[in-house]
Amino acid sequence: MPLADFKTDYADLCARLCRIRGSDRLGHAYLFVGDDTQFLEQFAKAWIQVCACHSPGDDGDACGACKICRQIQGDTYPELYTLRPMSKSRQILVEEMRDFEHKLLLTGTPGKLKAGLVLEADRLNTQAQNSFLKTLEEPPKGSMLVLATTQPRGLLPTIRSRCQTVSLLQNKKTYDFAMDCGLFPLLSRLRQGAGAAVALGVAHELRDLLAALRAQAEHMTADSDVNGQEMAEQDPAFGKRMNALRQAQTEAEYRRLRQELLDAVEVWFMQCCLVAEGVAHEHLPHPEFFDAANGRPETLDKPSWESLDGHARAASELMTYLERNVDERLAVETFCLTVCQKSSN
Numbered sequence: 001m002p003l004a005d006f007k008t009d010y011a012d013l014c015a016r017l018c019r020i021r022g023s024d025r026l027g028h029a030y031l032f033v034g035d036d037t038q039f040l041e042q043f044a045k046a047w048i049q050v051c052a053c054h055s056p057g058d059d060g061d062a063c064g065a066c067k068i069c070r071q072i073q074g075d076t077y078p079e080l081y082t083l084r085p086m087s088k089s090r091q092i093l094v095e096e097m098r099d100f101e102h103k104l105l106l107t108g109t110p111g112k113l114k115a116g117l118v119l120e121a122d123r124l125n126t127q128a129q130n131s132f133l134k135t136l137e138e139p140p141k142g143s144m145l146v147l148a149t150t151q152p153r154g155l156l157p158t159i160r161s162r163c164q165t166v167s168l169l170q171n172k173k174t175y176d177f178a179m180d181c182g183l184f185p186l187l188s189r190l191r192q193g194a195g196a197a198v199a200l201g202v203a204h205e206l207r208d209l210l211a212a213l214r215a216q217a218e219h220m221t222a223d224s225d226v227n228g229q230e231m232a233e234q235d236p237a238f239g240k241r242m243n244a245l246r247q248a249q250t251e252a253e254y255r256r257l258r259q260e261l262l263d264a265v266e267v268w269f270m271q272c273c274l275v276a277e278g279v280a281h282e283h284l285p286h287p288e289f290f291d292a293a294n295g296r297p298e299t300l301d302k303p304s305w306e307s308l309d310g311h312a313r314a315a316s317e318l319m320t321y322l323e324r325n326v327d328e329r330l331a332v333e334t335f336c337l338t339v340c341q342k343s344s345n
């Protein structure tokens with residue numbers, strides 16, 4: 001599927017990508033983030049086609065007719081190497097990564113783009129990701145790497161920071177929950193340069209939101225256990241086990257709710273990247289976020305796309321830290337301070 005087929009829904013993004021191609025400011029590594037694996041694969045291939053075509057149009061887009069274009073569209077381009085989870089565990093193992101890297105290192109045809117495409121990149125296990133880092137830093141000559149994922153937080157921060165992120169979120173998910181709890185007005189205060197006082201104020205309120213989620217989780221698991229009360233009174237050992245079980249259920253429920261909330265945080269910042277790319281309000285996957293925040297993003301200062309991408313990464317790292325049981329207060333404050341810090345120059 002050529003990039004032109006995506007122009008209706010992603011006009012600004014496609015134009016930006018074609019401009020990058022036309023200006024020869026091509027990066028070595030791209031990370032496509034979205035919410036649909038198949039769609040990401042098609043888009044990633046379209047982008048590879050744009051970069052590989054030898055007779056691009058004036059707008060930088062692929063011609064769609066040359067041999068390379070036809071090969072890529074027919075999945076027969078010999079210089080395109082694809083890696084995706086194949087094993088039962090749905091993990092991409094380090095051996096598979098090494099094979100993939102080996103193929104990329106083999107001399108290709110001079111003047112032809114070699115492309116390495118990693119689909120469902122979050123399925124790379126830690127070992128495979130670590131092995132991939134060096135290649136990402138210094139891809140083989142004449143090659144480009146493209147990663148695609150619906151779960152960017154499954155990637156090491158070091159992987160993400162070596163790629164240029166392109167967000168392709170579609171409107172597949174509803175965030176009623178995040179809307180109801182007042183998350184977005186809070187997030188709209190987190191802006192680059194806002195300073196530490198604002199950051200810590202927002203961090204405090206975010207932790208209040210999390211505390212409310214914990215109370216909600218406790219309430220939900222307590223309700224489900226009315227029948228056991230009597231038995232617990234008669235049998236203390238049973239009561240103890242039941243208590244432990246309930247605590248585990250509460251924790252699991254809390255984490256589920258927290259995950260939903262943090263997902264929305266990440267999407268918020270990705271969407272800020274889309275705005276910085278010139279995507280119009282009505283074409284955003286979740287314009288309701290900005291409506292709820294009582295402020296369209298164009299009223300924000302114009303932070304650079306790079307810094308916004310950094311914010312989206314910071315949001316994703318926040319999730320990773322919390323999953324690893326890093327102190328919640330510290331993680332939330334660090335995140336808010338990262339976003340609100342004054343720019344370095």
Ligand SMILES: [Zn+2]
Pocket residue numbers: 053054055056062063064065066067068069
């Ligand atoms: Zn072509």
